[in-house]
Amino acid sequence: xxxxxxxxxxxxxxxxxxxxxxxxxxxxxxxxxxxxxxxxxxxxxxxxxxxxxxxxxxxxxxxxxxxxxxxxxxxxxxxxxxxxxx
Numbered sequence: 001x002x003x004x005x006x007x008x009x010x011x012x013x014x015x016x017x018x019x020x021x022x023x024x025x026x027x028x029x030x031x032x033x034x035x036x037x038x039x040x041x042x043x044x045x046x047x048x049x050x051x052x053x054x055x056x057x058x059x060x061x062x063x064x065x066x067x068x069x070x071x072x073x074x075x076x077x078x079x080x081x082x083x084x085x086x
Contacts, residue, residue, distance in 0.1 A: 003028070003055040008047060010056075016040040017060055020069045022079075024055040032081040033073040035066040050081055 003024060004010040016038045023032040023046065032050055036042035039058055046053075061069065074082045 001057045001059055003057050006047075006053045006056045008044070011040060011043045011047070014040045014043060014058055015060070018063045018066055019058055019060040020066045020073065021059075022057045022073065023050055023053045023081075024057065025052040026054045028055065030073065030077045030079045032079050033070055033077070034082075035063070035070040037063055 004013075006023060018035075018037045019039050020033065020035050021039060021043060022030045025031050031052060032046070034042065039060075043056060043058075059066075059069065073079075
């Protein structure tokens with residue numbers, strides 16, 4: 001899973017398909033993880049929302065698998081903006 005800068009230019013290259021995404025800070029630590037049926041639209045919604053966001057990563061997968069992977073990422077990495085979900 002390749003990381004890309006968290007900017008409109010790179011987000012617009014992401015297909016609008018189901019999957020999981022991670023938003024990373026400058027230290028490459030996950031600060032938010034989520035799932036969506038429309039990755040590009042969801043990432044665009046997040047622009048400017050997270051303080052310190054520098055990069056993002058996406059994984060394309062069916063919605064049911066995305067839910068499991070998202071939960072696994074949140075439990076393992078404990079992103080600060082997903083705190084209520086730990």
